Amino acid sequence: MDLESQPDAVIRLKLDQLKSDFYEYIEKNSEKIDTNIPVFYGQVIATLEKALPGINDDLYDRFIDSITLRVLEKSAMSTDVSYAAKLFDYAERNKHKKTGKTLNEIVLGIILIKTEKYSEAIERLKKYRNVDAMICPALAYCYLVRALPSGGPDADEAIRGPTPNALAAREQMIEMIRLNPPVNRLREMGIGEDPGMNRIFWFMLKKAIEWFPENREFLRIGIDKASKDNRRDIKEELLGIATERFFNDMYFLRELYKLKIENRDAGGVAGVVRQMTQQFPDDPEPIYYGIKLAIMTTHADVFYRFRKLAVAKNIPRTVLALLDFGFEIMSGKKNEALACLDEVKNVFGRHHYFVTLLDYVARDIFSDDEKKARQAKKALIDSIDQYCLTLLKVEDS
Numbered sequence: 001m002d003l004e005s006q007p008d009a010v011i012r013l014k015l016d017q018l019k020s021d022f023y024e025y026i027e028k029n030s031e032k033i034d035t036n037i038p039v040f041y042g043q044v045i046a047t048l049e050k051a052l053p054g055i056n057d058d059l060y061d062r063f064i065d066s067i068t069l070r071v072l073e074k075s076a077m078s079t080d081v082s083y084a085a086k087l088f089d090y091a092e093r094n095k096h097k098k099t100g101k102t103l104n105e106i107v108l109g110i111i112l113i114k115t116e117k118y119s120e121a122i123e124r125l126k127k128y129r130n131v132d133a134m135i136c137p138a139l140a141y142c143y144l145v146r147a148l149p150s151g152g153p154d155a156d157e158a159i160r161g162p163t164p165n166a167l168a169a170r171e172q173m174i175e176m177i178r179l180n181p182p183v184n185r186l187r188e189m190g191i192g193e194d195p196g197m198n199r200i201f202w203f204m205l206k207k208a209i210e211w212f213p214e215n216r217e218f219l220r221i222g223i224d225k226a227s228k229d230n231r232r233d234i235k236e237e238l239l240g241i242a243t244e245r246f247f248n249d250m251y252f253l254r255e256l257y258k259l260k261i262e263n264r265d266a267g268g269v270a271g272v273v274r275q276m277t278q279q280f281p282d283d284p285e286p287i288y289y290g291i292k293l294a295i296m297t298t299h300a301d302v303f304y305r306f307r308k309l310a311v312a313k314n315i316p317r318t319v320l321a322l323l324d325f326g327f328e329i330m331s332g333k334k335n336e337a338l339a340c341l342d343e344v345k346n347v348f349g350r351h352h353y354f355v356t357l358l359d360y361v362a363r364d365i366f367s368d369d370e371k372k373a374r375q376a377k378k379a380l381i382d383s384i385d386q387y388c389l390t391l392l393k394v395e396d397s
Helices: 008-035 037-051 057-074 081-093 102-114 118-128 135-147 153-160 164-179 185-189 195-211 217-228 232-245 250-262 266-279 284-297 300-312 317-330 334-348 353-365 370-391
Strands: none
Touching: 008 037, 008 057, 037 057, 037 081, 057 081, 057 102, 081 102, 102 118, 102 135, 102 185, 102 195, 118 135, 135 164, 135 195, 164 195, 164 217, 195 217, 195 232, 217 232, 217 250, 232 250, 250 266, 250 284, 266 284, 284 300, 284 317, 284 370, 300 317, 317 334, 317 353, 317 370, 334 353, 353 370
């Protein structure tokens, strides 16, 4: 089949399989690859061009990057800067596009940190502070380590006050806030899983939270990364600090609400909703969360109390209709749920494509298959939630 006629998803699937095969080969033949890098890249190129001829340049180059990073990771010389530079040089020669060496330079910078060549790491990484939120903390760490007293001339200066390096560490953390780089872009590039770099990030972030207790952005970035990394322990710790220091900040209250939901802590969720309502009495968002809690717990009195508030706040009819449907179906009232679904169809009018999917999911909820019913309930609540949050213009900021 002509490659151009295949969906991108299918091409990526084939690339992933090819990548998996090469990863297995690299695992078993790392030493052999190290001794003859050109031959290995010749095999990679030949296999790729045979399996996926005419692949677009971006996918081709990303594949070469992923193979190169795996070779470096498995090599006995993974902390040798000259070896890594030579490996990247071969990789660059075999790419279709010459789009700069950001990936290579960041990896070399990480190696320099691992080998305690902090001054060289600073020079290598400082150009890439806007690439990912991990870069500024890495630079700050390099400065902070250089600032530590070692009995030399810096020891007396450290006693008198912050050294230039210690101040530079703080400046790098402030620079992260100013630049607001993306979180986990390095992971997308294939280098965001390094345990050492992650430890440095969390160490420096917690230092910044101590240094700048009035700045909410360090906590926001940390919570964002903890969520994306599935580090619930760190997220709980940061939210504890955030909700104490910034008790009236909707972003932190929203994240705490999500965490309590994940932990199935109905009492905790109710407490967060109560705090939201007190802090933002004119905002419809806390009311929505109250209704959502009532749907999940099927407490009718709570549902109708918050629904009355929602009507008073002029929450859109489409949102109310969906929430009515969600409550009845989660309460197991089939006839009432189907009646509410008819109302949803009426309210949505010609924009009924979303309702069509809800109709199919509703049938599965009333299935005798418990697993299917449970999965359908989750799909229905998630889809209604996402739609309502979009319509209410709730933003995670």
